[in-house]
Amino acid sequence: MSAALLFTFAFALALAAGLVVKLWLATRQVRHVARHRDAVPAAFAQAIALAAHQKAADYTVAKTRFGLLEMAWGTALLLGWTLLGGLDLLNKLLMNWMGGGMLQQLALLSAFALISGLLDLPFTLWQTFRLEERFGFNKMTWRLWLLDGAKSLLLGALIGLPIAALMLWLMGAAGNLWWLWAWGAWMAFNLLLMLVYPTFIAPLFNKFQPLDDATLKARVNALMKRCGFAAKGLFVMDGSKRSAHANAYFTGFGASKRVVFYDTLLRQLSAGEVEAVLAHELGHFKHRHVVKRMAAMFALSLAGFALLGWLSVHSWFYVGLGVQPNMAAPNDALAILLFMLAVPVFGFFVAPLPVRISRKHEFEADAYAIAQTSGADLSAALLKLYQDNASTLTPDPVFVKFYYSHPPASERLARMVAG
Numbered sequence: 001m002s003a004a005l006l007f008t009f010a011f012a013l014a015l016a017a018g019l020v021v022k023l024w025l026a027t028r029q030v031r032h033v034a035r036h037r038d039a040v041p042a043a044f045a046q047a048i049a050l051a052a053h054q055k056a057a058d059y060t061v062a063k064t065r066f067g068l069l070e071m072a073w074g075t076a077l078l079l080g081w082t083l084l085g086g087l088d089l090l091n092k093l094l095m096n097w098m099g100g101g102m103l104q105q106l107a108l109l110s111a112f113a114l115i116s117g118l119l120d121l122p123f124t125l126w127q128t129f130r131l132e133e134r135f136g137f138n139k140m141t142w143r144l145w146l147l148d149g150a151k152s153l154l155l156g157a158l159i160g161l162p163i164a165a166l167m168l169w170l171m172g173a174a175g176n177l178w179w180l181w182a183w184g185a186w187m188a189f190n191l192l193l194m195l196v197y198p199t200f201i202a203p204l205f206n207k208f209q210p211l212d213d214a215t216l217k218a219r220v221n222a223l224m225k226r227c228g229f230a231a232k233g234l235f236v237m238d239g240s241k242r243s244a245h246a247n248a249y250f251t252g253f254g255a256s257k258r259v260v261f262y263d264t265l266l267r268q269l270s271a272g273e274v275e276a277v278l279a280h281e282l283g284h285f286k287h288r289h290v291v292k293r294m295a296a297m298f299a300l301s302l303a304g305f306a307l308l309g310w311l312s313v314h315s316w317f318y319v320g321l322g323v324q325p326n327m328a329a330p331n332d333a334l335a336i337l338l339f340m341l342a343v344p345v346f347g348f349f350v351a352p353l354p355v356r357i358s359r360k361h362e363f364e365a366d367a368y369a370i371a372q373t374s375g376a377d378l379s380a381a382l383l384k385l386y387q388d389n390a391s392t393l394t395p396d397p398v399f400v401k402f403y404y405s406h407p408p409a410s411e412r413l414a415r416m417v418a419g
């Protein structure tokens with residue numbers, strides 16, 4: 001058996017195994033949630049109404065079923081691009097039209113991104129205007145949706161094309177160790193993006209106003225001082241213009257570090273509860289979760305670039321995924337695209353590991369918040385957030401292990417009571 005055929009076989013096997021596991025997990029989740037739909041778990045009987053519990057169950061089931069449809073479509077597209085020859089066809093069309101070279105490769109990356117985006121459009125639209133709408137979460141208008149889309153496209157071209165050109169250039173010009181150079185450039189680019197995101201990119205999509213509630217501001221500032229934390233500012237974001245889901249987050253680093261509250265969060269929580277949520281976020285910093293996550297991202301991308309460097313010089317990598325490499329022209333754009341398509345297929349099986357670490361971090365941040373503020377406020381806030389976001393209180397435990405980056409409410413609240 002040739003190496004290419006062997007690789008095709010491994011790819012198909014990983015894809016099929018992944019589908020079976022995903023289908024099994026989704027079925028478990030839907031059954032588990034449906035089985036517990038008729039009664040609020042005893043621990044929450046006082047705090048959660050049956051109607052809210054059932055809404056969460058229905059929302060969870062609807063999202064899981066939608067996820068299955070998306071998975072089927074995504075698999076069809078993946079096979080279409082690879083083994084059925086879609087990417088090969090697109091590459092040949094562009095080669096005939098433009099010849100080989102940097103422009104052809106940039107055109108290939110752009111055409112792939114545009115076509116994929118268009119093919120995913122029905123799902124994006126359905127999710128926003130049907131699924132989220134049905135449960136009362138969508139606040140997005142068509143006008144805003146179109147405006148967002150236009151801005152994202154423009155921004156994607158402005159930021160994406162130069163970095164793609166730089167990557168392709170390094171792949172062609174930097175010799176055998178190009179992947180090390182490309183990794184360095186990629187990391188620098190990501191750091192730069194994190195630096196400019198809060199001040200230049202996020203304001204293109206949302207309005208950020210300084211927090212003007214004096215009482216809340218005083219509490220928040222006192223908390224930050226107590227925790228030895230300096231941020232440039234406290235901001236309120238008009239999240240309500242897109243969705244009723246509530247959130248708070250930290251963004252940027254160094255001088256551009258800031259705290260952002262969604263207006264939806266401030267509407268739903270008392271001052272004490274907001275303080276507890278913020279203390280939880282500070283806990284992520286105190287436990288160095290942010291730094292650890294960045295270090296992990298650096299290490300993983302180094303491994304990724306090294307792997308891409310190795311794969312890109314083997315013709316079985318291309319042929320095995322349904323693409324004939326160009327003879328007299330560079331294949332770097334093809335290598336990047338095939339890599340992006342193939343990695344999730346094999347990577348799915350290690351997915352439980354990062355979410356497991358993330359859940360551990362959530363518990364640590366909760367513990368920090370309880371030490372710094374009131375445990376009662378934190379549990380009340382979490383309960384409200386889980387309820388307002390219609391997160392189910394009764395997810396399937398195995399599904400949680402695979403997918404949940406945050407522990408279910410029951411586990412978090414149980415630890416708070418115990419602690």
Ligand SMILES: [Zn+2]
Pocket residue numbers: 280281284361362365
């Ligand atoms: Zn957290």
